[in-house]
Amino acid sequence: MEKWRAADRLLKFSSRFASAVNWNNSCKSKQGKYFYSVATTVHRNPLFSIISPDDISYFKTLLGERGVVQDALALDAANTDWMGKYRGSSKLLLQPKNTEEVSQILKYCNSRCLAVVPQGGNTGLVGGSVPVFDEVIINVGLMRNILSFDKVIVSGVLVCEAGCILENLISFLDDEGFIMPLDLGAKGSCQIGGNVSTNAGGLRLLRYGSLHGSVLGLEAVLANGTVLDMLGTLRKDNTGYDLKHLFIGSEGSLGIVTKVSILTPPKLSSVNIAFLACEDYTSCQKLLLEAKKKLGGILSAFEFLDSDAMSLVSSTTFLGTENHGQEVIKDKHGQDFTSIDLRALPLEFWYSYASGSIFMENLEAFLLHSVESGLVANGVLAQDINQASSFWHIREGLPEALMKAGAVYKYDLSLPLEKMYDLVEEMRVQIGPAAKVVAYGHLGDGNLHLNISAPAYDDNILAKIEPFVYEWTSKNRGSISAEHGLGLMKAAKIHYSKSPETVRLMIDFDYCVFELLPDTSCLDDNHSIICLCLSA
Ligand code: 2HG
Numbered sequence: 137m138e139k140w141r142a143a144d145r146l147l148k149f150s151s152r153f154a155s156a157v158n159w160n161n162s163c164k165s166k167q168g169k170y171f172y173s174v175a176t177t178v179h180r181n182p183l184f185s186i187i188s189p190d191d192i193s194y195f196k197t198l199l200g201e202r203g204v205v206q207d208a209l210a211l212d213a214a215n216t217d218w219m220g221k222y223r224g225s226s227k228l229l230l231q232p233k234n235t236e237e238v239s240q241i242l243k244y245c246n247s248r249c250l251a252v253v254p255q256g257g258n259t260g261l262v263g264g265s266v267p268v269f270d271e272v273i274i275n276v277g278l279m280r281n282i283l284s285f286d287k288v289i290v291s292g293v294l295v296c297e298a299g300c301i302l303e304n305l306i307s308f309l310d311d312e313g314f315i316m317p318l319d320l321g322a323k324g325s326c327q328i329g330g331n332v333s334t335n336a337g338g339l340r341l342l343r344y345g346s347l348h349g350s351v352l353g354l355e356a357v358l359a360n361g362t363v364l365d366m367l368g369t370l371r372k373d374n375t376g377y378d379l380k381h382l383f384i385g386s387e388g389s390l391g392i393v394t395k396v397s398i399l400t401p402p403k404l405s406s407v408n409i410a411f412l413a414c415e416d417y418t419s420c421q422k423l424l425l426e427a428k429k430k431l432g433g434i435l436s437a438f439e440f441l442d443s444d445a446m447s448l449v450s451s452t453t454f455l456g457t458e459n460h461g462q463e464v465i466k467d468k469h470g471q472d473f474t475s476i477d478l479r480a481l482p483l484e485f486w487y488s489y490a491s492g493s494i495f496m497e498n499l500e501a502f503l504l505h506s507v508e509s510g511l512v513a514n515g516v517l518a519q520d521i522n523q524a525s526s527f528w529h530i531r532e533g534l535p536e537a538l539m540k541a542g543a544v545y546k547y548d549l550s551l552p553l554e555k556m557y558d559l560v561e562e563m564r565v566q567i568g569p570a571a572k573v574v575a576y577g578h579l580g581d582g583n584l585h586l587n588i589s590a591p592a593y594d595d596n597i598l599a600k601i602e603p604f605v606y607e608w609t610s611k612n613r614g615s616i617s618a619e620h621g622l623g624l625m626k627a628a629k630i631h632y633s634k635s636p637e638t639v640r641l642m643i644d645f646d647y648c649v650f651e652l653l654p655d656t657s658c659l660d661d662n663h664s665i666i667c668l669c670l671s672a
């Protein structure tokens with residue numbers, strides 16, 4: 137996971153915004169919207185300008201030398217996503233220090249028809265955080281001030297700039313006796329502005345809900361430089377449309393989030409975590425329902441990984457050599473988890489995590505009941521914070537383990553729980569021995585991370601996965617993007633999860649409210665909808 141944290145620097149927004157910035161005002165007459173159809177390759181729209189020496193001089197006057205990055209190494213890193221799968225060719229990275237500078241940059245780029253891409257931690261997994269072509273990269277990583285924290289009047293309202301790294305906010309709140317309602321494996325690099333712009337989900341959504349619930353306010357800058365102050369800190373405010381919600385999860389396509397106000401819950405007095413082995417997926421699923429029934433609202437996370445995920449993570453991740461938990465119940469084979477290190481965990485099981493401010497006795501009682509009823513084959517309870525983090529290390533180590541294993545095709549799906557694992561099994565049949573299908577995810581949220589791991593990227597493998605995976609998801613009324621967003625990867629696939637009328641409204645809405653031009657000549661023939669735009 138370290139690499140994930142260390143390699144990433146900037147905010148996570150979609151490159152779709154690159155077009156959006158240039159669709160308004162002065163650019164209107166010159167160009168229409170560029171849409172990426174399922175059947176076509178993305179081409180750079182020649183109507184976008186190329187950066188000139190005058191542009192560079194303007195930015196240097198505005199931001200100073202430090203704020204204008206043209207160094208090849210820095211640009212290479214900012215052009216490449218965390219997986220090394222998406223690569224742009226931007227020649228310019230800008231680092232504004234405040235909202236006013238963001239506004240000036242956008243105003244200027246808009247007047248010059250320069251495409252831009254906002255970027256943060258660059259931890260995105262769908263190619264939404266890097267340029268597609270030569271867009272100007274706008275990095276708000278220098279905007280990392282915590283502006284206020286109110287723990288007295290309205291308990292737990294944090295106001296901060298978009299470039300604050302999630303882990304830093306978590307530590308700040310910890311000292312104040314509060315927690316972030318959001319926690320992700322990428323917390324060491326991802327930034328709150330990017331989290332909000334992508335409506336990141338993560339490990340605590342089960343308990344604290346999505347960012348649509350906890351974000352109280354936002355400041356955002358539109359393509360033409362207009363600053364929208366929606367930075368309220370009120371729990372209740374029914375004055376007209378609640379526009380901040382449009383920016384949460386719109387992946388930067390409507391504007392750049394520059395400040396966030398977020399409601400943070402008090403720190404839990406105790407957190408306990410159980411790491412449980414089940415004999416199959418059905419047992420994991422039933423266990424979740426039992427956990428919800430028996431542990432209710434005190435459950436903050438319920439994750440799962442299948443046996444292929446477990447064997448992958450054990451073969452590629454250092455899991456330690458010491459005992460990591462206390463045995464609660466011996467399994468029916470007499471296996472005792474406390475007498476072995478995590479590397480020796482049986483690989484044929486499906487594993488679940490249940491975590492929350494659950495009293496140890498309640499958790500033990502729950503486990504005992506689950507073993508007696510045959511849902512759980514064995515279980516370990518973490519005895520302290522170190523043991524808990526070594527359990528999480530397994531789950532959070534999965535994206536990195538997949539990267540080490542070679543090429544990876546990632547799908548982030550919302551599916552009905554009872555159908556979720558059918559897709560995994562059908563995918564295994566569909567692909568055969570050419571690749572390994574690895575499944576894990578936020579079971580408590582109905583969110584499957586379906587990963588297909590192969591020695592190298594191969595069009596034949598891809599043809600077996602797509603459109604099968606999207607059609608399957610659509611048929612079962614799931615979502616093709618549960619929490620990672622659409623990005624470059626899935627912009628053209630939105631129709632699998634949204635009706636033509638809905639997508640049409642999104643386009644019309646862009647046009648009416650944000651002055652972004654629709655282009656009906658770009659309707660996708662097969663689906664009669666406009667696919668979301670990419671930078672052109
Ligand atoms: C997680 O839950 C992230 O670990 C990444 O959302 C998911 O690797 C993935 O597919």
Ligand code: ZN
Pocket residue numbers: 338577578585619
């Ligand atoms: Zn996830």
